[in-house]
Amino acid sequence: MSERPNEDSTGTDPGSTLPSEAGGCEGCEPAKGGGRRGFLFAAGTTLLTVGGGLAAVPIVGVAIGPAEAGDPNRWISLGKATDFKVGQTVLVKFTNPWDSPTDGDSNLNVCYVRCLDHKKFQVFAITCAHLGCPVEWFAQSRLFMCPCHGGVYYEDGARASGPPPRGLYEYVWRIEDGSFEILGGRLAGLQEST
Amino acid sequence: MKSPGAIERTLGWVDDRTGLVAVTEHAMFHKVPRSAKWWYVFGSATLMFFIVQLVTGVLLTTLFVPSAAEAYQSLVYIDEKIPMGWMLRALHGWSSNAMCIMMLIHMTQIFLHGTYKFPRELTWVAGVALCVTTLGLAFTGQIMRWDANAYWGLGIGAAIVDRVPFAGNWLRSVVLGGPDISGATLSRFFALHVFVLPGTAIGLIGLHLILVLKGGISEMPKVGQPIEPETYRKEYESRVKKTGVPFFPDAARRDMVFCGAALIGLIGLAAWYGPFGPGPVPNPTIIEVAPRPDGLFLWLFAVLALLPPYTETFLILVGPPVGIAFLAALPFISPRGERAPSRRPISVIILCIIVTALAVLTWLGETSPWSPVMKAWTSIPTPIEYVRDRSPLELQGAIQLQYAQCRNCHSIGGEGGKRGPALDDVATRLSWDQLVRQIQQGGGNMPAYGKSLSSAETEALAAFLSTLDGGHLPARIPGAMEHQPGRDQSPTADPRAEIDAETDANSDTVAAR
Numbered sequence: 001m002s003e004r005p006n007e008d009s010t011g012t013d014p015g016s017t018l019p020s021e022a023g024g025c026e027g028c029e030p031a032k033g034g035g036r037r038g039f040l041f042a043a044g045t046t047l048l049t050v051g052g053g054l055a056a057v058p059i060v061g062v063a064i065g066p067a068e069a070g071d072p073n074r075w076i077s078l079g080k081a082t083d084f085k086v087g088q089t090v091l092v093k094f095t096n097p098w099d100s101p102t103d104g105d106s107n108l109n110v111c112y113v114r115c116l117d118h119k120k121f122q123v124f125a126i127t128c129a130h131l132g133c134p135v136e137w138f139a140q141s142r143l144f145m146c147p148c149h150g151g152v153y154y155e156d157g158a159r160a161s162g163p164p165p166r167g168l169y170e171y172v173w174r175i176e177d178g179s180f181e182i183l184g185g186r187l188a189g190l191q192e193s194t
Numbered sequence: 195m196k197s198p199g200a201i202e203r204t205l206g207w208v209d210d211r212t213g214l215v216a217v218t219e220h221a222m223f224h225k226v227p228r229s230a231k232w233w234y235v236f237g238s239a240t241l242m243f244f245i246v247q248l249v250t251g252v253l254l255t256t257l258f259v260p261s262a263a264e265a266y267q268s269l270v271y272i273d274e275k276i277p278m279g280w281m282l283r284a285l286h287g288w289s290s291n292a293m294c295i296m297m298l299i300h301m302t303q304i305f306l307h308g309t310y311k312f313p314r315e316l317t318w319v320a321g322v323a324l325c326v327t328t329l330g331l332a333f334t335g336q337i338m339r340w341d342a343n344a345y346w347g348l349g350i351g352a353a354i355v356d357r358v359p360f361a362g363n364w365l366r367s368v369v370l371g372g373p374d375i376s377g378a379t380l381s382r383f384f385a386l387h388v389f390v391l392p393g394t395a396i397g398l399i400g401l402h403l404i405l406v407l408k409g410g411i412s413e414m415p416k417v418g419q420p421i422e423p424e425t426y427r428k429e430y431e432s433r434v435k436k437t438g439v440p441f442f443p444d445a446a447r448r449d450m451v452f453c454g455a456a457l458i459g460l461i462g463l464a465a466w467y468g469p470f471g472p473g474p475v476p477n478p479t480i481i482e483v484a485p486r487p488d489g490l491f492l493w494l495f496a497v498l499a500l501l502p503p504y505t506e507t508f509l510i511l512v513g514p515p516v517g518i519a520f521l522a523a524l525p526f527i528s529p530r531g532e533r534a535p536s537r538r539p540i541s542v543i544i545l546c547i548i549v550t551a552l553a554v555l556t557w558l559g560e561t562s563p564w565s566p567v568m569k570a571w572t573s574i575p576t577p578i579e580y581v582r583d584r585s586p587l588e589l590q591g592a593i594q595l596q597y598a599q600c601r602n603c604h605s606i607g608g609e610g611g612k613r614g615p616a617l618d619d620v621a622t623r624l625s626w627d628q629l630v631r632q633i634q635q636g637g638g639n640m641p642a643y644g645k646s647l648s649s650a651e652t653e654a655l656a657a658f659l660s661t662l663d664g665g666h667l668p669a670r671i672p673g674a675m676e677h678q679p680g681r682d683q684s685p686t687a688d689p690r691a692e693i694d695a696e697t698d699a700n701s702d703t704v705a706a707r
């Protein structure tokens with residue numbers, strides 16, 4: 001190491017073993033007009049940048065991968081459309097369309113299905129439109145109530161009172177060959193929801 | 195036994211190779227102001243509790259399984275099967291609270307005494323960063339207790355992140371590790387709680403301590419001894435040189451006594467009250483839960499319930515960063531001048547307001563009067579005196595009051611929800627027509643019941659409500675009782691119908707109640 005300043009110095013005394021103060025400082029400045037020292041510095045910077053960039057691909061990729069994975073929503077069958085009783089709102093369980101070995105119960109999910117007639121439904125997310133607590137349906141008063149900050153919704157999902165900024169989130173649904181299906185998989189939220 | 199000479203030689207060798215002995219000696223024996231007394235023990239106590247967290251935390255990671263499929267069972271296993279496992283969890287939980295409380299007291303003292311001023315600005319900034327890191331550790335720690343509260347707490351966090359303009363949904367997926375709360379979410383928070391945040395905290399604590407040594411421990415503030423950056427350092431050094439005492443053992447004695455007592459207190463609390471949770475199982479299909487954050491975050495829970503909806507998104511997204519930035523900027527806003535609280539009335543007032551606000555909000559969060567009592571309608575009986583001597587229609591109304599979940603938000607006899615007003619004396623406030631209108635159309639934060647109650651049910655409910663006159667007052671609103679259809683038809687069938695006439699029957703009824 002102690003030889004480096006000498007090798008690279010543009011100074012006048014290549015034979016000296018210790019750099020003079022001034023010589024050392026001159027050497028600190030990268031590459032006056034190139035030279036071996038300047039080349040090494042530039043090469044080091046380039047290699048580290050390239051290496052760092054390559055290493056960042058898997059690191060950033062895994063970190064933000066979940067957000068880039070595309071649309072997680074799939075059609076999920078909730079049973080036969082005719083199994084729902086007209087005029088009733090019921091809690092229905094389903095399994096998320098994606099899962100990993102470590103999910104346990106957390107890949108389960110629930111929604112409320114309101115059957116107006118066998119061709120007309122409303123499907124509500126369980127999560128309150130305020131901050132996502134699970135709302136509970138009360139058939140007697142035909143209201144959804146939230147246990148967290150007291151948000152209340154009417155049976156058609158419209159906001160009745162409390163802090164929620166809007167009505168309940170709804171799932172898109174369809175009937176395929178008599179089977180009642182919802183488009184689900186993503187946690188309902190203010191953005192990207194109906 | 196080695197001779198002292200040998201020890202000194204060894205130390206000399208170590209110092210020669212590492213330089214650490216001199217640093218340690220300086221840290222232990224440097225002179226500190228004589229006035230550094232009991233006010234100064236809270237920082238040491240915070241550090242001690244952090245060390246408890248590290249040690250118990252490392253052991254817990256050997257037992258806890260950070261998989262959403264097994265985390266809950268592993269916690270139950272630690273509590274019930276591992277010898278002293280429950281105590282380990284209890285220590286970790288209680289020490290986390292103790293660390294946060296000591297940290298807040300420490301910060302309060304530093305703020306109150308103006309210690310953040312020149313030349314200790316960066317010590318304060320590092321402290322603010324440590325405060326944020328510690329709160330992050332506390333929040334992620336709650337998630338490690340993978341129960342229903344953790345699950346829905348994550349849901350609330352996700353809903354807040356989701357409100358970030360434009361990037362909200364994207365950011366939410368990054369935080370949750372997927373499109374919904376899942377095993378990947380627990381893994382992400384585990385990495386934060388066990389690697390990222392403790393690592394950050396250790397680094398920041400090191401920096402904080404180096405800065406404390408560099409800037410020197412502050413003296414107690416003295417009126418008339420303002421900080422002048424031009425001369426402060428010289429004067430401080432000469433004062434400390436003249437009257438200071440070595441940190442160890444002179445000043446450290448108090449830290450040792452306080453930390454020792456706090457440690458024993460911690461062990462007592464942990465042994466007596468045991469570990470926190472885990473609560474109900476984290477199964478998203480079990481929705482009869484009332485998610486609540488731990489004590490430290492109750493004030494936030496209250497804020498989220500009380501903010502007017504149109505300000506909410508703005509305040510929850512902008513408030514915390516601005517608040518933290520303001521805290522960090524404090525020493526640069528006010529780097530000089532008096533340190534004594536008596537000369538800094540505005541700071542003292544601000545502190546009082548913040549402390550009061552946090553205390554009130556925490557209390558509100560604890561009682562959460564805005565939350566409906568979800569089981570009130572089935573589980574709380576109607577007080578006998580509220581149904582005695584009532585007509586069948588009124589009794590039907592009393593049933594309706596329970597059946598339509600009114601009591602989830604309204605109390606009678608002191609029991610039920612606190613979201614709406616208590617109904618014990620509603621007849622003194624609302625006339626018959628107002629009662630019917632309020633039931634049917636709602637308003638003032640009450641949903642309209644027009645669609646869910648038939649007119650007969652509404653009438654029965656109004657009939658019952660118009661008998662609720664506070665128990666000792668006759669219905670004050672003229673017409674509240676006369677217009678009851680049931681009573682109009684048989685006005686003398688019930689002694690209470692004569693209340694307005696203020697006959698003896700009235701006092702009988704009062705006595706009966």
Ligand code: FES
Nearest residue numbers: 128130131146151
């Ligand atoms: S989360 Fe439902 S009211 Fe706040």
